[in-house]
Amino acid sequence: MPERDAAEARLIEAPALQALIDALTARGYAVRGPRRRGDAIVFDEVARLEDMPRDCTTTQSPGRYRLADAPGAGYFGFSPGADSFKRWLHPPQQTEFRFRREGAAFVPIESAPAGVPRQAFLGIRACEIAAIGVLDRVFLEGPYPDPGYQHHRDGSFLVAVNCASPGRSCFCTSTGTGPRVERGFDLALTELHDSRHRFVVEVGSDRGAELVAQLPGRPAPAAAIAAARAVSARCAAAMPERFDRERVARRLRETPEHPRWAAIAERCLGCANCTTVCPTCFCTTMVDRTDLAGTTATRERHWDSCFTLGFSHLHGGSVRASTAARYRQWITHKLSAWLDQFGMLGCVGCGRCVTWCPAGIDLAAEAAAIGDEPGAPSGSDAHAP
Numbered sequence: 001m002p003e004r005d006a007a008e009a010r011l012i013e014a015p016a017l018q019a020l021i022d023a024l025t026a027r028g029y030a031v032r033g034p035r036r037r038g039d040a041i042v043f044d045e046v047a048r049l050e051d052m053p054r055d056c057t058t059t060q061s062p063g064r065y066r067l068a069d070a071p072g073a074g075y076f077g078f079s080p081g082a083d084s085f086k087r088w089l090h091p092p093q094q095t096e097f098r099f100r101r102e103g104a105a106f107v108p109i110e111s112a113p114a115g116v117p118r119q120a121f122l123g124i125r126a127c128e129i130a131a132i133g134v135l136d137r138v139f140l141e142g143p144y145p146d147p148g149y150q151h152h153r154d155g156s157f158l159v160a161v162n163c164a165s166p167g168r169s170c171f172c173t174s175t176g177t178g179p180r181v182e183r184g185f186d187l188a189l190t191e192l193h194d195s196r197h198r199f200v201v202e203v204g205s206d207r208g209a210e211l212v213a214q215l216p217g218r219p220a221p222a223a224a225i226a227a228a229r230a231v232s233a234r235c236a237a238a239m240p241e242r243f244d245r246e247r248v249a250r251r252l253r254e255t256p257e258h259p260r261w262a263a264i265a266e267r268c269l270g271c272a273n274c275t276t277v278c279p280t281c282f283c284t285t286m287v288d289r290t291d292l293a294g295t296t297a298t299r300e301r302h303w304d305s306c307f308t309l310g311f312s313h314l315h316g317g318s319v320r321a322s323t324a325a326r327y328r329q330w331i332t333h334k335l336s337a338w339l340d341q342f343g344m345l346g347c348v349g350c351g352r353c354v355t356w357c358p359a360g361i362d363l364a365a366e367a368a369a370i371g372d373e374p375g376a377p378s379g380s381d382a383h384a385p
Contacts (some may be wrong), residue, residue, distance in 0.1 A: 007219065009202045009224075010201045011219070011221070020215060021047065022049070031119075034052055035120035036067070040067060043083045043087075043121075044349060053245050054073075054074065055069060056073060056077065058078040059167070059247070060170075063360030065082070067081075076163075076191050080125055085121050085128060086131070088121075090134065090139070090148075094299060102257050118154075119152070121157070125350070127279075127349055127350040130178070131280045134342075140153070148301070163178060164191060165238070168351075169351030171243075171259075171364040174243050174245060175347055185208070187208040190232070200220050245345060251371045253332075260366060268327050270326065272305035273353075274352075274361075274363075275305040277354060284301045285302055286299055286301055287302055306326055312329075
């Protein structure tokens with residue numbers, strides 16, 4: 001989306017978030033936003049402001065996630081958890097079609113997902129907006145857009161939130177995808193932790209401008225806009241770049257036998273946690289089912305992972321039989337091959353793969369180590385096996 005005039009920005013009080021939720025609901029959107037479930041933040045349906053977590057924060061590092069109360073942290077003082085918008089746009093399991101036998105003919109029963117409401121995503125970060133861009137490239141561009149993804153994506157309304165405090169696992173400054181959202185949103189919120197607890201609301205689309213004009217508030221003064229930009233600047237300063245993406249992409253192409261792959265394989269469990277929580281991983285497999293009578297047949301699409309041995313299985317065995325080969329495939333695709341193919345990375349630096357890896361493997365640290373030129377100090381000695 002093109003950049004909009006900053007004069008459209010509004011300044012609202014925190015209770016106006018309820019008016020935002022109500023306005024989206026009145027327009028026929030199912031609002032998905034952050035909710036606290038047990039000791040984690042998840043994305044789920046939000047109807048009231050009270051449904052959203054408040055005054056809590058997360059501590060994240062390789063293999064570790066902790067949610068804690070934090071008075072004064074506001075509504076978005078936490079880093080994203082394992083859950084993301086992806087399961088709403090690209091569901092883990094989806095029926096592609098179902099047929100019933102009638103004599104010698106097969107009659108379609110179901111051929112596309114049905115009954116999915118228009119969806120509004122509230123509180124997604126810059127890295128996740130970038131991830132939607134990745135999935136859009138995969139599923140919507142080209143001569144054959146994916147009807148399932150398109151069905152869930154059509155009409156979706158994106159309310160982004162600019163990060164204020166990154167987690168230790170975050171590295172969006174290295175991937176060029178944050179922490180400030182620049183495009184691809186309808187509305188973008190920045191939480192100001194001042195005495196009145198307000199939000200600057202920036203506009204990214206015509207429908208965003210139409211909606212925000214109905215919220216209680218006033219045009220954002222220059223001082224409020226400057227304060228919002230300062231929030232993003234402080235967040236970026238707290239998250240220095242951990243690797244040079246151009247150099248890493250080149251080194252991944254040049255060093256398929258880098259000794260780092262074997263070192264990673266000694267720690268990697270091949271559990272596929274990283275690809276499951278990744279907001280850009282899109283690999284799937286097809287599962288065909290028939291009933292015992294042979295009268296109905298169903299084809300379902302399920303999430304799959306390049307970390308499973310059977311993912312690359314061809315006649316005679318798996319193309320990538322070793323854990324080292326599978327990890328190399330994953331990181332090379334994210335940080336090198338995708339750049340060559342689309343001019344952007346397939347990784348958005350959200351850090352989920354780092355936090356939710358039970359072995360504590362840090363993708364950014366491993367990328368830095370592989371990206372180091374021969375003789376340079378390793379960028380990941382602290383995480384070496």
